[in-house]
Structures are given as C-alpha cells and as structure tokens.
Amino acid sequence: MQKPVDLGYGISMIDLYDLGVAQRTGTYVFHEEEIAIIETGPSPSIPHLLKGLEALHIDPADIRYIIVTHIHLDHAGGVGVLLEKCPNACVVVHPKGKRHLADPSRLIAGAKAVYGEKFDKLFSPVLPVPEDRLIVKEDGDTLTLSSKRTLTFFDTPGHANHHFAIYDSLSRGVFTGDTIGVFYPQLLKNGLEYCLPSTSPNQFRPEAMLQSAERLEQLQPERIYFGHFGMLENPRTAFEQLRFWLPKFIEAGEKVMAEQSGAPMHEKAQAVFQALYQEVNDFLQAKNILAPSEAHDIIRIDLQVCSQGIVDYLQKTISQG
Known part of the structure; x- marks a missing residue:
C-alpha cells in the first residue's frame, strides 16, 4: 500500500x-x-x-x-x-x-x-x-x-x-x-x-x-x-470547472429525456452516460490524453453513477412541473 x-x-x-x-x-x-x-x-x-x-x-x-x-x-x-x-x-x-x-x-x-x-x-x-x-x-x-x-x-x-x-x-x-x-x-x-x-x-x-x-x-x-x-x-x-461542466451534464440529460421520453430509466441513464463520456473523452483527447488510461477507467465509473442522478433529477422535475 x-x-x-x-x-x-x-x-x-x-x-x-x-x-x-x-x-x-x-x-x-x-x-x-x-x-x-x-x-x-x-x-x-x-x-x-x-x-x-x-x-x-x-x-x-x-x-x-x-x-x-x-x-x-x-x-x-x-x-x-x-x-x-x-x-x-x-x-x-x-x-x-x-x-x-x-x-x-x-x-x-x-x-x-x-x-x-x-x-x-x-x-x-x-x-x-x-x-x-x-x-x-x-x-x-x-x-x-x-x-x-x-x-x-x-x-x-x-x-x-x-x-x-x-x-x-x-x-x-x-x-x-x-x-x-x-x-x-x-x-x-x-x-x-x-x-x-x-x-x-x-x-x-x-x-x-x-x-x-x-x-x-x-x-x-x-x-x-x-x-x-x-x-x-x-x-x-x-x-471554474464545476461551472463549466455542470450545465453540460444537465444539457445532455435534457436532450436524452426529450428524445427518449418513453424509455425505461436505465436506458435513459445509459444514453446520458454515453453522451457525457463522449464529451469528456473529446475534451481529454484535445489535451492529448488518450483512452484507455487509469483516469478514463475511473471517469467511466463516475459518469455512470452521475448519469443516474441526472435522470433521477430531471424525472422528478418533469413530474413536479
């Protein structure tokens, strides 16, 4: 250790x-x-x-x-x-x-x-x-x-x-x-x-x-x-990065919710994950940080859980509004 x-x-x-x-x-x-x-x-x-x-x-x-x-x-x-x-x-x-x-x-x-x-x-x-x-x-x-x-x-x-x-x-x-x-x-x-x-x-x-x-x-x-x-x-x-990335997280979620309104929650979350991971990977590639890497592996884990939270939040927002 x-x-x-x-x-x-x-x-x-x-x-x-x-x-x-x-x-x-x-x-x-x-x-x-x-x-x-x-x-x-x-x-x-x-x-x-x-x-x-x-x-x-x-x-x-x-x-x-x-x-x-x-x-x-x-x-x-x-x-x-x-x-x-x-x-x-x-x-x-x-x-x-x-x-x-x-x-x-x-x-x-x-x-x-x-x-x-x-x-x-x-x-x-x-x-x-x-x-x-x-x-x-x-x-x-x-x-x-x-x-x-x-x-x-x-x-x-x-x-x-x-x-x-x-x-x-x-x-x-x-x-x-x-x-x-x-x-x-x-x-x-x-x-x-x-x-x-x-x-x-x-x-x-x-x-x-x-x-x-x-x-x-x-x-x-x-x-x-x-x-x-x-x-x-x-x-x-x-x-600064929180203010930069958080709107992008929500935007990705809103797009999926609009395009896949009838899909099950887990499918929406997977679609949000794919969109976010692509955006993050593009950002890192622009910095010459290429997948696969240790960082990419951890980021994938995090974004999978983050995507569930985004869909959950937007679903609640829709049901309340």
Whole structure:
C-alpha cells in the first residue's frame, strides 16, 4: 500500500483503495491534541485506513472525532466498522444524516438500487452507529481540535441534502466531500488539473450545488481537500470547472429525456452516460490524453453513477412541473 501522504499543516492523507483502486477515496488525519479524521470510506477500505494509522503511529483508541462530510457509503459506509476499533471516538455528522447512521437500512436499500449485485463487494457490512456516539454539527458550528486549529461546518446541499463542507482555520483549506465534484490526480502527470461534478442520485440539485460552491468560494480557500481525491492548491480551477461542466451534464440529460421520453430509466441513464463520456473523452483527447488510461477507467465509473442522478433529477422535475 502507499504510505500516508504528508499534506502539510499537520494533515496526512491515507489512500483507502476504494473500488480496489489507488487515488480514488481518501481519509484525512489531523495530528492535533484532539486527533480527528475526515471520511472513512466504505467498510472494505477500513483495513487500509487502519494500516495507514499504524504507519502514522496513531493508536485508533486515541482518535477523538470521526467526521463524515455526508453519509453516502463511499464516504461513511465504514464508520460503524471503524468505530469498533476507536472506543473513545464520536462521529460528527450533518443533522440530516444522523438518523441514517444510527439506522442505515435506508442507506443500504438506496445503494443496492444503484449498485445492484455489486453492493456486497463494494460496501458490506454497513453497521449502525450508537446514537450516544453521534455529534451533529449545524451550519456555522465549530469544532476546536487545538489552540491553533478550529474547524467550521457549512451546510452545502446540491450533491446531497445531508452534506456539509469543513473549513480548516490552520491550512485555510476546505474539505469539500463531493460538493464541488471529483478531482482526478491521475491526470496531473499530463499537466492537467481536472475536476468533474458529482451528480449521483437521489438528492442531486444543480441550483443548490452551484449555490453551495459559491458559498465556499467566498471563503477564499487556499486549498481544496476532495473526498475523491486529494488536495488541490489551485481552488479557482475547481470552481471554474464545476461551472463549466455542470450545465453540460444537465444539457445532455435534457436532450436524452426529450428524445427518449418513453424509455425505461436505465436506458435513459445509459444514453446520458454515453453522451457525457463522449464529451469528456473529446475534451481529454484535445489535451492529448488518450483512452484507455487509469483516469478514463475511473471517469467511466463516475459518469455512470452521475448519469443516474441526472435522470433521477430531471424525472422528478418533469413530474413536479
């Protein structure tokens, strides 16, 4: 496994090998008086997380806070399993996520609807978190880890209603989860800082996503810490790419919905995926980044899930309008 990466400012990142792939999902570790981590990844990633903590010479019993930006299983599915190894830790969660960590049955059902027979391999087991070990942070609430570091929580819907982003006073960075999308560090070797929106079902709302991004941009962060994957020290490019790509995602969805109004949902989602992948691939080819590549493989996975979220959103919009 890759050793934890020192990101400076007392923060390390552990690669969780989510989906069995490097540079996909990460856990961030704060080396403070009150040791805290952000994100656990899914349960199959917990062995990688524990090995990373061991490499950092951190006893799980010394962890005080396990923070999850939102409760999607690729970010928080492993929290129940990890908590068994962290007897002194509490889990910090968005107010709309608390009940789902205490009783993950609806989370499990939702993920099974998206991932089908792949669910067990990707996410199982998903264990409940005892309610007395859950801490809710409302919009604007803070958490002090040391005399030099305070975390501030911001309600950031758009990707999900149960999502917050976290501003770190010491690094002047924001842990964005999926709020402003996915960063593909695999493309850095090609000289490209590349991000795409994350529009997975079933609470995706583009207007809220843009509003949340604008709110985070107004903080003037000096770095972005993505759930997928890693740190970007040029935040402006992330915000610009979200504003560039999100309308294209919606436009592709609207075209398919108009042309295939009577088709089943899964066929619409596949058609949206094909349109988006073609557009992204054309963009990368123009940068002389050719398929197949590791980045293309991960992008394909992401766009398949994103397409389901776009169709779900547009279907709801049609039914409501």
